[in-house]
Amino acid sequence: MKNILVVGGGGREHAIIMKLAESRHVGKIYCAPGNGGISKYAECFNVGATDIEGILKLAKELKPDMVVVAPDDPLVLGMVDALQAEGFMTFGPKKNAAIIEGSKVFSKDLMKKYNIPTAKYEVFTDSESAIAYIKSEDAYPTVIKADGLALGKGVILAQNEQEAVTAVHEMIDELKFGKSSATVVVEEFLTGPEVSILSFTDGKTVVPMISSMDHKRANDNDEGLNTGGMGTVAPNPYYTDEIAKECMEKIFVPTVNAMNSEGRTFEGCLYFGLMLTPKGPKVIEYNCRFGDPETQVVLPLLDSDLYEIFEAIYNHTLNSLDIKWKTGSCACVVMASGGYPLSYPKGIEIKGLDEKGQIDGCEVYHAGTKFEGEKFLTNGGRVLGITAHGLTLQGALDKAYDGVRKINWDNVHYRKDIGQRALKAVDSDTLHLDYKDDMEDYIEENGVYLRQ
Ligand code: AMP
Numbered sequence: 456m457k458n459i460l461v462v463g464g465g466g467r468e469h470a471i472i473m474k475l476a477e478s479r480h481v482g483k484i485y486c487a488p489g490n491g492g493i494s495k496y497a498e499c500f501n502v503g504a505t506d507i508e509g510i511l512k513l514a515k516e517l518k519p520d521m522v523v524v525a526p527d528d529p530l531v532l533g534m535v536d537a538l539q540a541e542g543f544m545t546f547g548p549k550k551n552a553a554i555i556e557g558s559k560v561f562s563k564d565l566m567k568k569y570n571i572p573t574a575k576y577e578v579f580t581d582s583e584s585a586i587a588y589i590k591s592e593d594a595y596p597t598v599i600k601a602d603g604l605a606l607g608k609g610v611i612l613a614q615n616e617q618e619a620v621t622a623v624h625e626m627i628d629e630l631k632f633g634k635s636s637a638t639v640v641v642e643e644f645l646t647g648p649e650v651s652i653l654s655f656t657d658g659k660t661v662v663p664m665i666s667s668m669d670h671k672r673a674n675d676n677d678e679g680l681n682t683g684g685m686g687t688v689a690p691n692p693y694y695t696d697e698i699a700k701e702c703m704e705k706i707f708v709p710t711v712n713a714m715n716s717e718g719r720t721f722e723g724c725l726y727f728g729l730m731l732t733p734k735g736p737k738v739i740e741y742n743c744r745f746g747d748p749e750t751q752v753v754l755p756l757l758d759s760d761l762y763e764i765f766e767a768i769y770n771h772t773l774n775s776l777d778i779k780w781k782t783g784s785c786a787c788v789v790m791a792s793g794g795y796p797l798s799y800p801k802g803i804e805i806k807g808l809d810e811k812g813q814i815d816g817c818e819v820y821h822a823g824t825k826f827e828g829e830k831f832l833t834n835g836g837r838v839l840g841i842t843a844h845g846l847t848l849q850g851a852l853d854k855a856y857d858g859v860r861k862i863n864w865d866n867v868h869y870r871k872d873i874g875q876r877a878l879k880a881v882d883s884d885t886l887h888l889d890y891k892d893d894m895e896d897y898i899e900e901n902g903v904y905l906r907q
């Protein structure tokens with residue numbers, strides 16, 4: 456049996472661990488730093504996810520058969536390179552490939568060079584030229600992005616010239632996101648439904664996973680501040696087979712080939728943040744890792760052995776696998792601390808969870824919790840992701856919200872409208888409706904079969 460060390464400590468890592476635990480190859484799972492919920496399924500170690508020296512030391516002690524590096528920062532910092540240099544089998548891209556997320560300038564220039572569809576843009580390192588360009592374009596909203604990682608906050612959608620000028624000054628002159636915003640990308644504003652596509656790739660083969668839809672704003676009706684993601688559904692009904700084919704030809708394969716041509720072969724999970732614009736699908740962003748909370752709805756639908764996939768990526772034999780998916784839909788509702796994404800208290804008791812941090816009928820992925828004194832306490836902005844699988848999207852959402860209603864803490868915040876936009880978009884032709892065996896279970900559980 457293979458023992459695995461997973462680096463990270465959020466809902467995404469919890470979902471990865473639960474899927475690895477299903478593998479017939481996997482023995483013990485370790486996690487650093489993990490969280491309260493993860494600690495019920497993996498032995499957790501108090502080493503920070505960006506602490507390369509600390510993780511190396513831990514790996515040397517634990518001698519895992521594989522180390523999975525899940526978050527962006529350690530990947531961009533080169534944790535995989537450091538682990539490989541010590542002979543560990545790893546999952547995740549090396550530093551020279553993680554730059555696809557680590558630098559927006561790199562990714563935009565890559566797309567331009569290899570004709571991969573994306574928003575028109577220019578790069579600036581001084582505010583005067585940036586502002587002159589914004590004025591000459593005179594098109595609002597306009598988009599201003601910090602070049603480097605900024606905890607998901609480095610994108611400003613400016614509604615008018617004044618907002619744009621303020622954003623440019625804050626980023627370039629006041630270094631609002633530190634040196635991440637010393638260079639900015641000014642980009643054309645695109646419209647259309649957003650789709651997240653996570654993919655497995657070993658640099659030779661790219662296998663897109665089931666599509667998903669994130670809900671980035673803090674409040675219902677897509678109002679409020681941008682967050683790391685308040686909920687997800689999969690599959691994304693806007694992502695038809697026809698669009699999938701177009702994305703494969705114009706975006707996925709060209710991106711993997713472009714990285715090879717640059718001598719930066721990408722091995723791991725390559726995330727395509729797409730916008731389906733009236734002029735076709737375009738790349739909004741690349742991430743060098745699994746999305747959060749996309750992973751919480753995508754991996755439960757995976758019907759193949761995740762460890763075998765990770766191993767095949769490491770060995771560059773991904774083409775030999777036939778990766779299978781379950782039918783039906785998944786929905787994840789994030790329960791957050793009141794105040795998130797700004798300031799919020801920690802250490803509040805979460806009520807309604809069983810001793811493993813779970814509830815009946817759902818999979819509870821812990822994002823920011825700790826287990827102390829036999830209780831689960833809040834320990835972050837996003838606290839839990841309540842995930843359910845259903846025969847239909849409506850079924851999955853009903854189950855997930857039933858779960859949400861069983862859990863409570865002081866000042867909890869969650870969106871009540873996760874999946875509503877997707878439900879409106881559902882086109883019965885694009886959904887898998889040949890459920891066969893699942894159908895009987897579904898009717899038994901829900902009394903009715905809702906065809907969307
Ligand atoms: P990111 O942090 O890159 O995921 O961007 C955050 C969000 O900003 C995206 O999910 C989009 O909703 C939005 N966004 C980014 N770039 C653009 C663009 N060029 N046009 C319109 N919206 C954008």
Ligand code: GLY
Pocket residue numbers: 669683684742745746747748749
């Ligand atoms: N949910 C968006 C991300 O993982 O970047």
